[in-house]
Amino acid sequence: xxxxxxxxxxxxxxxxxxxxxERIVVGSKNFTEQVVLGELVAQHLENRTGLKVDRRFYLTxxxxxxxxxxxxxxxxxxxxxxxxxxxxxxxxxxxTPREVYERVRQAYAERFELEVAEPLGFENTFAIxxxxxxxxxxxxxxxxxxxxxxxxxxxxxxxxxxxxPDGYGGLAKTYGLCFAAPPRIMDLxxxxxxxxxxxxxxxxxxxxxxxxxxxxxxxxxxxRGYFPPYEAVPIVRRETLARHPAVRxxxxxxxxxxxxxxMRRLNYTVDGERRDPADxxxxxxxxxxLAP
Numbered sequence: 001x002x003x004x005x006x007x008x009x010x011x012x013x014x015x016x017x018x019x020x021x022e023r024i025v026v027g028s029k030n031f032t033e034q035v036v037l038g039e040l041v042a043q044h045l046e047n048r049t050g051l052k053v054d055r056r057f058y059l060t061x062x063x064x065x066x067x068x069x070x071x072x073x074x075x076x077x078x079x080x081x082x083x084x085x086x087x088x089x090x091x092x093x094x095x096t097p098r099e100v101y102e103r104v105r106q107a108y109a110e111r112f113e114l115e116v117a118e119p120l121g122f123e124n125t126f127a128i129x130x131x132x133x134x135x136x137x138x139x140x141x142x143x144x145x146x147x148x149x150x151x152x153x154x155x156x157x158x159x160x161x162x163x164x165p166d167g168y169g170g171l172a173k174t175y176g177l178c179f180a181a182p183p184r185i186m187d188l189x190x191x192x193x194x195x196x197x198x199x200x201x202x203x204x205x206x207x208x209x210x211x212x213x214x215x216x217x218x219x220x221x222x223x224r225g226y227f228p229p230y231e232a233v234p235i236v237r238r239e240t241l242a243r244h245p246a247v248r249x250x251x252x253x254x255x256x257x258x259x260x261x262x263m264r265r266l267n268y269t270v271d272g273e274r275r276d277p278a279d280x281x282x283x284x285x286x287x288x289x290l291a292p
Contacts, residue, residue, distance in 0.1 A: 026056070028057040036280060062160065080231065083164075118256070152180055157203065236251070
C-alpha cells in the first residue's frame with residue numbers, strides 16, 4: 001500500500017511539473033497602474049511567446065512582490081528603480097536616472113539572481129498633492145512653500161510610504177513638515193477622494209495618477225530634490241529567462257514604449273472611466289502595433 005501511494009504521488013508530481021514549465025506568472029502591486037502594467041506585460045507575453053500567463057495581481061507592495069519573485073511564486077513584475085534602490089537595496093537615493101538603473105541592475109543580478117529589463121519609457125515618482133483650490137488661494141507651487149501651512153493641515157499616506165526610507169520620515173526632515181495630527185494611514189485608492197472631500201489636506205500619490213487633473217488637484221514640486229528617479233522596469237527571474245528565452249525578446253519590445261502622458265491616460269481610463277484594465281491594456285498594445 002505504501003509503495004502504491006508513493007507511485008501515485010510520483011505520477012502526480014510528474015504531471016504537475018511540465019504544466020509549470022509551460023506557463024509563467026506575472027505579478028503586480030495593489031494599485032491601478034500596476035494592474036494595467038501587469039496586464040500589458042501578461043498579454044504581450046501571451047501574444048509573443050505562446051505561453052500561458054497567470055496573473056497574480058494586488059500583491060500589496062514592493063516587499064511582498066520582491067519576496068514572491070525570489071521564492072518563485074511569480075516570474076516577473078514591474079518595479080520602479082528608485083523604489084528598488086531605497087526600499088529593497090537600502091541604498092542612498094543618489095544619481096541620474098541611468099546611474100540609478102545601472103546600480104539596481106547590477107545589484108539585483110549579484111544579490112538576487114534577478115534581471116532588470118530596460119525601462120518601459122516613463123517615470124512614476126511620488127507626488128505630494130494638495131487641492132487645486134488651496135494651491136491657488138495660497139499661491140503654492142512647491143513643497144517648500146507648503147511647509148509653512150502644514151501645522152494646520154492633516155496628511156494622508158499609504159502604509160508603504162510611511163515605512164519606506166524614501167518616504168515620509170525623510171521627506172518631513174528635508175522640508176521641515178509637521179502636521180496638526182499624526183498622518184492618517186489610508187488605502188491608496190482612497191487618498192484622492194479623501195483629499196477632495198477635505199478629510200485630509202495633503203497626500204502622497206503618484207505622478208502618473210490619472211485622477212490628479214480630473215479632480216483639480218495640484219502636485220507640489222519637489223524643489224529640494226528629495227525623491228530619486230523612479231523609472232518603471234520589469235524585473236524577471238533568471239531561471240524564467242533561461243527556461244523561456246522568448247520572454248527576454250518580448251520584454252525588449254516594450255522598452256521605451258510607454259510615455260508618462262500615455263501612462264496617465266491609461267490610469268485615468270481605468271479610474272475615471274471605469275474601464276476594465278485588461279481591455280485598456282489590449283487597446284494600448286493594438287495601438288502600438290504589438291497585438292493583433
